Amino acid sequence: MRRFHPMDRETDLLLPLSVQDWLSKGHLARYVVEVVEGLDLSALVQAYGGTGSTPYHPAMLLALLIYGYATGRFSSRKIERATYDSLACRFIACNLHPDHDTLATFRRRFRKEFEAAFVQVLEVARENRFSRFGSVCLDGTKIHANASRHSALSYGHAEAIEAHLQAEVQELMALAERTDGAQVPDGMSIPAELERREERLAAIAAAKTKIAARAAERFAREQAEYEAKLAARAARVAATGKKIGGTAPKAPTPGPRVDDQINLTDDESRIMPVAGGGFEQCYNGQAMVDPESMLVVVAQVVQAVNDKQQVVPMLAKLQALPAQLNDAKQLTADAGYFSKDNVVACETAGIEPLIAVKRDQHHPHWSERFREPPELAPAATPVERMTNRLKTGAGRAAYALRKQTVEPVFGIIKSVMGFRQFLTRGLDNVQGEWTLVCLAWNLKRMAVLRPQ
Structure with missing residues (x-):
């Protein structure tokens, strides 16, 4: 047996x-x-x-x-x-x-104090020589907010619901003024019904106020851009003496739009497109990752759907790190981050940009992998210099590290660690949680890199 x-x-x-x-x-x-x-x-x-x-x-x-x-x-x-x-x-x-x-x-x-601990952990990695922190790869990922997109309310729909509720309030008040109580259905309390509608009207009024405040900020930003475009056109006419063709810039319209939305559960989150199609209530998690160690160097959460405006603030956060951590000489990012201003900002910060200008076609001819670009003219612009650099063998090899650096980090955070949705609400709380997530990833990664 x-x-x-x-x-x-x-x-x-x-x-x-x-x-x-x-x-x-x-x-x-x-x-x-x-x-x-x-x-x-x-x-x-x-x-x-x-x-x-x-x-x-x-x-x-x-x-x-x-x-x-x-x-x-x-x-x-x-x-x-x-x-x-x-x-x-x-x-x-x-x-x-x-x-x-x-x-x-x-x-x-202590969400703010987590950021100080995050930097100290990076200093531990530097002391243990896990990386030289000589370059960074920048990318972003959409992470679900602790709110449903079905809780979003547009300005136009808010006005329609508001009018409907106000009509119901008037109807209930007229019913309450009648002396014949037989017209009130069994189990119905008119004061309770009025209180419920007044609470909803107050919530809708607060939501409309926030939408109007966002619209005012948007108008101020668009008005400044509009005036800058007019000034640039006027300067160009003065310099050339010729009339500029094409459509003139359109002046922005003040006030909220009908489709301006706000989420009643987490009003600081935004509806964003997600991988696989569709839209969800999300935040945009940004990360600068060191390609040598795959450690997150800078972690930031933003509300913007587009990544194009994130290069300058992420560079500022990188430069604010201690001296031994902000010595990056190269930045790689995909085409979502490309703009002339971003290229200039990188060069001004003393960092060599490798930002894709457009999506590369799949399965290029084999000869392109061995072809070197022609020499640049001395008066080449920053964008031309970067585009030329991306076509060189060294530039292609450096840019290729982006896909095997930052994207696997996001994949492990979401699929292995299982973090796909924030538990907290509000931009400040979400920023603290994203810092904690990246701090956990860094220590998890450092435990693998340490001598066994």
Whole structure:
């Protein structure tokens, strides 16, 4: 008869065990704790007062959140449950069990401090020589907001609903003024119905106010662009003495448009096109990734659907990093980031741009891989120099790294770590969560790159 290992759940252990004995030496949880406890978290520690109940140490809460995000646990309730069920989380939490409200409050309260921890982790990577941080690849990905696109309300639809509700209010008030109560249906309370409609009217009025404020900002921006175009045309006429052909710039129209929308659940999110077709309520997650180590160097969340306006602010964030981290000499990005101003901005910052001007055709002739472009004229423009550089063998090889650098990072974050939707709402909270996601990815990646 085959013999099996005995199954005995009743006999007590002879000696108490330590959680140190349950995790392997190279476990990710050990590495996260090691790195986080080596960071300067004095800003987090000093934020706690000397009164109230005894708090959990911020180093333990931060390590618990990072490990949770690195292993696909984003909900504070799931992380709390893991402190009971997961040996790794028990190890990080020192056999304590911070509740989900503590974890959620910590994540929301210290979102700005996460950015400082993010930079310190990059400095740890630099000290361990995981990368020289000599170049960056820039790309963006749409991440679902914690809101449904079906909760979006357009300005035109808001006005239609508002008129309908106001008519119902008048009808209910007229019904209430009648002395014959027999006309009121059974179970209906006129004051409750009026209160419900007044609440909806107040919510619609607030939404219309926000849409109007956005429209005013858009008009100011479009008016400035319109005046700049007129000034450029006037300068060109003065320089050449000839009338400019074509259609003159059209003046922008003030006020909200009928199709201007706002989401009633998260009014700072936007409807964006997503991969595979269709539109969803999303934020645009931007990341600068180091091609040598695949570490995220700069993480930013924006509301803009288009990536073209993100080069300058991302460059500013890159240059704001400590000296040993902002020494990138080359930036690669796809055609969604191309514009003349972006090319000039890169060269002004001392960074060589490799931004695709347009989409390359599939399956080019084999000879194009070995063909070198002709020499440029000395008076070539920045765009011409960059286009020529992209056609060289070195330029093609450098640009090819983009697809195998930043896109796999987004793929692993979404498909392996499972992060496809923000849990928080509002741009500031979402920015803190995206920083936490990229921080978790960096530590997960550094654990692989470290000497085993």
